[in-house]
Amino acid sequence: MTTFDYIIIGAGSAGCVLAERLSRSGRHKVLILEAGGRGRSPWIALPLGYGKTFFNPAMNWKYESEREDTLNGRKGYWPRGKGVGGSGAINALIYARGVPQDFDDWESAGATGWGWDTVRQTYEAMETQTAPDGQRRGNGPLHVQDVSDQIHPANRHFFAAASQLGLPSTADINDPDSEGAAVYRINTSGGRRMHSARAFLSPALKRRNVTLMTGALVERILFEGRRASSVQVRRGGQSSLLHAGREIILSAGAVASPCLLQKSGIGPSGLLRERGVEVVHDMAQVGANLQDHLGINYYFRATEPTLNNVLSPLSGKIRAALQYAVQRRGPLALSVNQCGGFFRSAPDLGRPDQQLYFNPVTYTTTPQGKREVIQPDPFAGFILGFQPARPTSRGRIDIRSTDPEAAPLIRPNSLATEEDRAQAVAGGRLCQRLANTPAIDGLIEAAMDPDLRRMSDADILADFRERCGTVFHPVGTCRMGADAATAVVCPKLKLHGLAGLRVVDASVFPNITSGNTNAPTMMLAHRAADLILESL
Structure with missing residues (x-):
């Protein structure tokens, strides 16, 4: 042996x-x-x-x-x-x-x-x-990269929306004072x-x-x-x-x-x-x-170009691949989750209770032969999503x-506890307030059904039950x-x-x-x- x-x-x-x-x-x-x-x-x-x-x-x-x-x-x-x-x-x-x-x-x-x-x-x-x-x-051996110089310009609307709601921003979600809108830091080095x-x-x-x-x-x-x-x-x-x-x-x-x-x-x-x-x-x-963590995304068509315009057409894929090959930069060197952060859904809470995501891309999962692939949509779009941070269901x-x-x-x-169901509604309401700010409302051409902006509490919870999924x-x-x-x-x-x-x-x-x-x-x-x- x-x-x-x-x-x-x-x-x-x-x-x-x-x-x-x-x-x-x-x-x-x-x-x-x-x-x-x-x-x-x-x-x-x-x-x-x-x-x-x-x-x-x-x-x-x-x-x-x-x-x-x-x-x-x-x-x-x-x-x-x-x-x-x-x-x-x-x-x-x-x-x-x-x-x-x-x-x-x-x-x-x-x-x-x-x-x-x-x-x-x-x-x-x-x-x-x-x-x-x-x-x-x-x-240390583990490299953590600040990619704030590489994110898509559409992300500026997320930060503007947070400011319009009076929500904080932070330069680094990994600081002890980590609450607020942020560019996510990622585990990359040299673009890999x-x-x-x-x-x-x-x-x-x-x-x-x-x-x-x-x-x-x-x-x-x-x-x-x-x-x-x-x-x-x-x-x-x-x-x-x-x-x-x-x-x-x-x-x-x-x-x-x-x-x-x-x-x-x-x-x-x-x-x-x-x-x-x-x-x-x-x-x-x-x-x-x-x-x-259970999360949900809300999809919107956008009034200005997003990563869809870069990564959906073949010509855009080729340009992104060339940029990555030469510079080790650009959209291929990033996460799809470019911005987000930890937020309180109500100001009287003792700690952040929601994690938000703003992605300057929408995508459809489609069958291709016997495999499934994720493809950017052929029109400008973005995602606003959230996950309740501390679920109580076991x-x-x-x-x-x-x-x-x-x-x-x-x-x-x-969603076995009343607290978790309330947190799902609270996260949806927070995203709804962001979507209704001038900054993000001006970025929305149309909601890709369903339209968060018009949902009641009951609608938010029903939609969460129908579409939420693990955040892995x-x-x-x-x-x-x-x-x-x-x-x-x-x-x-x-x-x-x-x-x-x-x-x-x-x-x-x-x-x-x-x-x-x-x-x-x-x-x-x-x-x-x-x-x-x-x-x-």
Whole structure:
């Protein structure tokens, strides 16, 4: 049996960070297991290329949630990264730390040592901030770029509308005072995606003590008594056992991590027995506490050119491609989500409760052969959208069977609370006020049905039920906390009641952060490596 000091399951946003940090001293032999491929597609490196990976089964697990009565019986599409880089290789690149209260809430929820002051220091240690003129602040491996000099001119209407409503603006949503209209900062460097695989794993793989194994589907984790000792891996049609001398670290993400624990006998005993799994450790919370952001977009035809005019015609695509090839700039070097920010839907709230998006483009998802592609519309248009920042509904993710390739059972339990329904209405009303300002009203030629500007509260909620969808931020299914009755891992990310096994990914978030979850996932892994090494 082959032995490593650390076996990391999952080469995603968290696993890549762990691989670099745990191998840096050269003293520890580290193995990273990834079920997908190497992640070398040019569509991954190209920032706007995620439109090509969104439905690509070679790079995307393409999960679906169960039908939900609260969403008018609809299923949800849940893309998850399949390959090195994980979901950070196919996301929309927004780098949002979260607001300081998010992490103080973590600590209050039992995640001792994860408050804002500690988290802020971790962020600063791993980041390099790049200004439009190329000046850099910090010397971390992860590059975060200010692209305010490259965004489309149509974005000016969003900032004008915020000002007309008396809403704040901010130069950087990652500052502690991060509230207000902003240009989103993104994970790019030199015009290429700077995800955790590029920032952390690539340098780690140059070390002799690091091994990456792709196409390696972990079937289960094995135990010697109460200690995790090895993993059973299927690769090339063959199963083998790999032994961990120190620890096994599960970093497969908020969807796959609870499923792998359950397939290994760790989870709700009743569910495991129903699925034919021998119970190793009865933990009701494995798979519970699922949280996610639900969002909705409102589409408008525009009275002036937008990115549609650039990227819809073939000639525009060619010009954008040439600009990118020569300068590594332009629309192909950006996220489709160019502007937005954190806002309070009412001035008396204690913190921002909504995240907004303003995109100078509209697009239609259309079938093309056996694939689906995202195409800009052939007319000028823009999107105004929102997501309630801190949902209170809680769902579950569980296994359907012991088959390691079976899709998970995803039950988000969306809009289950009155608070979440009220937050959906509040976000719609905020967007409505923005749409009715002179700045944005003058940009609107016509609404692409339905017309937000004329909706009542009941209309907003009904429309939200009919059209909202995940913003691809699932967290919480292996919750971190001090109490084994309500959490899966302790604040040092060790499983309660077991040895030799930690979970390090977004599944351990006690509460969802207010914004995009990729940045806090990488932060968590960066700090987790310190906790792991401190225990030696």
